[in-house]
Amino acid sequence: MISFEDFVMGDGSPIYLQIIRHIKQGIAAGTIGHQEEVPSRRALSALLGVNPNTIQKAYHMLEEEGIIVSRSGAKSYTDVDEEIVERIRRELLAGDTQVWVDAMKRMGVPREEALRLAAQVWEKGQDG
């Protein structure tokens, strides 16, 4: 069963996008595997304190991307072969890193200073 324990609604982006991202990150991390059970729309909406329709929107888009499979009346499960895992991982890693690098460059931060800052921030956190 996919866990949403560490899920935090932080940035101001739409909730359904945050949910999609959370699941994709779990798949990229390997903590979410193939044919893993997905929380029901109602259960997750109660857990996160949002409307069931918001969850349905996220799940529906994940299904269109071929990441989860739903059957009316039954539980929903992930459907991720190795190819899709690699695609998601590449997408997220490259995309996030590009965003950060672009921001640093736009602020005139030199490469070495940026990498030093990243290493420093990395240590500050307790996990990882």
Add this chain to the structure above:
Amino acid sequence: MISFEDFVMGDGSPIYLQIIRHIKQGIAAGTIGHQEEVPSRRALSALLGVNPNTIQKAYHMLEEEGIIVSRSGAKSYTDVDEEIVERIRRELLAGDTQVWVDAMKRMGVPREEALRLAAQVWEKGQDG
């Protein structure tokens, strides 16, 4: 005069937030200085192809943050002493880096691999 030549409406975030970010990044980079002229609401709205009200919203929030000063009828100018520049720079650098580091950790990317990827993405770009 603040330049918006390299401004691109990329991410799906609200335009007024992107404008605020663009100006803050310029201040952090030092390419936007003290008492520098800000494009008029109408001029910038025409340049970006958005509504003047959207620009006004961004400028109004920047004024509330003490970053620009406006007088009815006259042009608007930046108002950034060294203290505010340092505050903005620290905010943006630390914030953006934290977001990236958190994403990498959530995806189970080891520190060294993340830093290697960052260095690699850094080189790929033409500027910086």
Add this chain to the structure above:
DNA sequence: ATAACTGTATTATATTATTAATACGGTTAT
């Protein structure tokens, strides 16, 4: 002074994100 530009304000409308309240029919464990 006056024309051209400024910031500011108002009202209306459209779109998107989200909530809310239901409803229907399929699946599953007992």
Add this chain to the structure above:
DNA sequence: ATAACCGTATTAATAATATAATACAGTTAT
């Protein structure tokens, strides 16, 4: 079979974002 879940669908309402069309008064260069 039946109760408790499940996915799915519909309709209505609200808030945030953005557009559109104006209007008014202050500033500035000529």
